[in-house]
Amino acid sequence: MVSADFSVNSGAVFTEAIGNDRLDLLTDYPFTRLANLLAPITPRANVAPILLTVGEPQHTPPAIIEETLRASASGWNKYPPVGGTPEFRAAAGDWLTRRYDLPAGLLHADSSILPLSGTREALFMLALLAVPTRKAGRQPAVLMPNPFYAPYEGAAVMAGAEPVFLSATRETGFLPDLDALTPDLLERTALFYLCTPANPQGAAATPGYLAKAIGLARQYGFVLAVDECYAEIWLDAPPAGALQVATALPHEDGKPWANLLVFHSLSKRSSAAGLRSGFVAGDPALIGRFSRLRSYGCAGMPLPILAASTALWRDEAHVEENRAAYRAKFAAAEAELGGRYGYQRPAGGFFLWLEVGNGEEAAKRLWAEGAVRVLPGAYLSRSNPGEPNPGDAFIRVALVQDTDTVAQACAAIVRILG
Numbered sequence: 001m002v003s004a005d006f007s008v009n010s011g012a013v014f015t016e017a018i019g020n021d022r023l024d025l026l027t028d029y030p031f032t033r034l035a036n037l038l039a040p041i042t043p044r045a046n047v048a049p050i051l052l053t054v055g056e057p058q059h060t061p062p063a064i065i066e067e068t069l070r071a072s073a074s075g076w077n078k079y080p081p082v083g084g085t086p087e088f089r090a091a092a093g094d095w096l097t098r099r100y101d102l103p104a105g106l107l108h109a110d111s112s113i114l115p116l117s118g119t120r121e122a123l124f125m126l127a128l129l130a131v132p133t134r135k136a137g138r139q140p141a142v143l144m145p146n147p148f149y150a151p152y153e154g155a156a157v158m159a160g161a162e163p164v165f166l167s168a169t170r171e172t173g174f175l176p177d178l179d180a181l182t183p184d185l186l187e188r189t190a191l192f193y194l195c196t197p198a199n200p201q202g203a204a205a206t207p208g209y210l211a212k213a214i215g216l217a218r219q220y221g222f223v224l225a226v227d228e229c230y231a232e233i234w235l236d237a238p239p240a241g242a243l244q245v246a247t248a249l250p251h252e253d254g255k256p257w258a259n260l261l262v263f264h265s266l267s268k269r270s271s272a273a274g275l276r277s278g279f280v281a282g283d284p285a286l287i288g289r290f291s292r293l294r295s296y297g298c299a300g301m302p303l304p305i306l307a308a309s310t311a312l313w314r315d316e317a318h319v320e321e322n323r324a325a326y327r328a329k330f331a332a333a334e335a336e337l338g339g340r341y342g343y344q345r346p347a348g349g350f351f352l353w354l355e356v357g358n359g360e361e362a363a364k365r366l367w368a369e370g371a372v373r374v375l376p377g378a379y380l381s382r383s384n385p386g387e388p389n390p391g392d393a394f395i396r397v398a399l400v401q402d403t404d405t406v407a408q409a410c411a412a413i414v415r416i417l418g
């Protein structure tokens with residue numbers, strides 16, 4: 001089986017920088033770095049590789065997908081509209097209203113939702129929407145948790161902003177400490193990416209935390225982007241959502257979601273990473289501007305995929321099955337790990353975030369001695385001047401394989417790392 005982390009595209013063909021030199025501020029993508037790290041290592045013979053790097057659930061995707069794709073095949077020869085179909089927007093809006101208990105009739109799907117061909121591309125494009133030339137007379141800042149989903153950094157840098165990495169460690173509850181943000185930084189902040197449940201640590205923001213973040217966005221005039229792509233993979237209780245929290249806050253008449261955008265995806269909820277399907281919802285003023293930008297730069301979601309996505313957002317049965325599968329996997333992992341590596345049961349998501357001393361060395365040993373492929377935490381984080389990289393000591397283990405394989409991998413981790 002080929003995994004996305006095997007691609008190697010280090011960009012080494014260029015002898016000197018050509019084109020946009022901002023690109024040189026970025027490292028290779030985490031999975032490219034991993035491929036390079038592990039390329040010289042051949043795992044011990046006779047052990048089947050276990051791939052736990054990419055957040056790509058290997059569950060069988062729901063049958064709804066094939067059925068609806070077949071039934072709507074006549075749409076393949078049409079360019080899809082940027083805004084998708086009214087049916088898709090209504091299904092996404094109804095799901096948001098159900099999932100987050102929004103007041104009936106509050107969400108106007110046609111002005112508050114845009115389909116996305118996977119949220120990654122739109123999280124990236126968002127920086128082009130949100131980052132002005134200057135903010136408070138200075139270079140704009142884009143805030144993100146540290147560790148973070150790599151496209152946030154890429155987006156900030158390519159939009160000409162300064163990426164600001166906010167430590168999200170055990171000491172801060174694995175989310176950025178909002179009280180530590182200074183007015184000086186907030187004044188030049190154009191965009192703040194928050195991820196809840198967080199990738200990789202699985203921490204979920206409380207309503208109080210989200211309310212504070214929304215308040216800061218309004219006070220300082222920046223866009224708050226809440227990446228909720230793991231919102232449906234939870235263990236004990238459904239995590240709060242930012243739209244829900246904003247609805248209950250004091251707001252200007254008719255503008256409950258000012259400054260706020262949330263991102264949702266079917267990749268994890270429906271084990272359908274290959275469908276490339278998600279949506280962004282929130283502030284109609286921002287959605288309108290995003291729609292204009294996306295008319296120039298996005299591919300649009302094909303009509304058959306819109307139809308399949310519409311059906312998926314209307315179905316909960318497959319999502320409940322999915323959650324049950326993850327609960328079983330976490331139980332199996334916990335039984336093997338026995339509280340080692342500072343493991344904390346996450347609120348959501350499907351990652352183990354394990355403190356193993358040196359994440360890169362651990363990843364190499366696990367591949368060499370057990371053919372278990374995991375991601376060094378440092379590839380998901382950056383060090384701020386004078387501070388250690390908060391991911392250095394960690395590995396991220398994605399529970400994307402079946403329960404037995406997860407148990408086998410965790411047993412190997414304990415055997416090899418001790």
Ligand SMILES: Cc1ncc(COP(=O)(O)O)c(C=O)c1O
Nearest residue numbers: 055118119120149199265267278
């Ligand atoms: C935190 C986070 N956000 C967004 C995405 C993107 O998901 P997609 O583009 O498949 O919707 C991922 C995928 O791994 C993720 O981990």
